[in-house]
Amino acid sequence: MATLPTDTRNNGGSLKGIRGPILTFKADPFIVSNEDDCYDHYTDGLIVMQDGRIVDVGDYRDTAPRHPALTEADIDRYGADSLIMPGFVDCHLHYVQSPMIGSYGDTLLNWLNRYTFPTESKFRDKEFADEVARIFFRQLLEQGTTTANVFSTTFAASVDAFFEESERYNTRMITGKVLQDRNLPDSLRDRDTEESVFIAEELLKKWHHRGRQLYAVIPRFAPTSTPLQLRLAGDLYRRYIDQGVYMHTHLDEAESEIAWVKELYPDFDTYTDVYRHFGLVDRMSVFAHCCIVRPEEWDVLHSAGCGVAHCPSSNLFLGDGEFKYWEAKESGRAVHLGIGTDVGGGTNFSVPRQLGEAYKVAMLRGRSLNALRSFYLATRGGAETLRLDHTIGSIAPGYEADIAVLDMEPSEFAAWRLKFADSIFDRLFILMTLGLDNLNKATYVAGKKVFDRHRADTYLYAADL
Ligand code: GUN
Ligand code: ZN
DSSP states (O other), X not given: OOOOOOOOSSSSSOEEEEEEEEEEEOSOTTTOSOGGGGEEEEEEEEEEEETTEEEEEEEHHHHGGGOTTOOGXXXXXXXXXXXXXXXXXXXXXXXXXXXXXXXXXXXXXXXXXXXXXXXXXXXGSXXXXXXXXXXXXXXXHHTTEEEEEEEOOSSHHHHHHHHHHHHHHTXXXXXXXXXXXXXXXXXXXXXXXXXXXXXXXXXXXXXXXXTTOEEEEEEOOGGGSOHHHHHHHHHHHHHHGGGTOEEXXXXXXXXXXXHHHHHHOTTOSSHHHHHHHTTOOSTTEEEEEOOSOOHHHHHHHHHHTOEEEEXXXXXXXXXXXXXXXXXXXXXXXXXXXXXXXXXXTSSOSOHHHHHHHHHHHHHTTTOOOOHHXXXXXXXXXXXXXXXXXXXXXXXXXXXXXXXEEEESOOSHHHHHHHTTOOSHHHHHHHHHHHTOSOOEEEEEETTEEEEETTSSSSBOOGGGO
């Protein structure tokens, strides 16, 4: 896994530290049977950072002496009312739906037509896109999310606005132009299929690996692309997959959607087969939802090494299917699994609040999801889903220093309630179940504290720190 601690005596930029209770994951609790092997918990820990990366972590007592150049003034301290964790990873959401989150939903397809498409049509206007991107990033950072796999929309302006704001915070983010050339209003539809993929490639060349930004080829879902667009999207993806470009789309979310795919693509046995036929199912592919999946589809997703984003609050809100994590993680055909808020189908920006909903969705089928597994999915599991688990999602030497500081006493009542809980995972379970909106107090991105609830400038861009 992680590399060894770096000797920081005489190389690199200045050192910074974060001291306090720390929790991080190092192995998959869906696979490893001994839970204690899956995480490290330090009640008084120290993270040492340099040039945006973690160089060391451990008990304060053991770690501090290894870094004599790290002075007390360089260390941010958090007490027993805090928990320092890797920043959360949101594996699927739509920043362009921030202006219509919470719109009345009856069915997925009606909700898309009535609220989503008209809102996304406005992103032709760069100034509007800039404003939404600015608000959106504040929401993510306030909730402790440091990496997200995001849908923009049809227009290049929506992609530029997103990446420009991400660059200001120096966040590691993924987006791309959404490819959609049929079954949408003219105001949103790609009018020229070949040109749409050409624009996507231009954006890819502009943004992929520029700083921490990463590009995804994003056909919205099979019903809103012609077969030609899916084929060209597949060709583009395959040309760049070795450079770490993603493919991101929706799959098997609701019965009505699956029936529509069957109508539009009658020659294919399954929805997954449609994507596979066009070269879209591969090791950098991420599929959102996957609520109603046939066993043969799980086999295909597993064999290709795909990632899946479970989006429980959205699935409940839109009345889609019920995600079955035990199918996704079935031994011998498991997929990489992470959590998505799916804003604006999801009803809030908080990954921990999704965990409370994921528990309830599982319980509908008599399966529970404990806090260890849940917070794994929210951090390291998400990083695996995005194939970034050597870079983000853990607090370990060599990893990028993206960190959330949770408030373990987010309300007077929560503080009182937690007095009756013992272990760290008992306490985390209670917090994810209470579903509070202010669970995060500070967020570090590449070692810089870009969000601090108690600072006069609550949000600061990296260049201002
Ligand atoms: N399927 C295709 N587009 C969308 C979308 O915007 N939201 C959700 N939840 N499902 C989709
Ligand atoms: Zn979505």
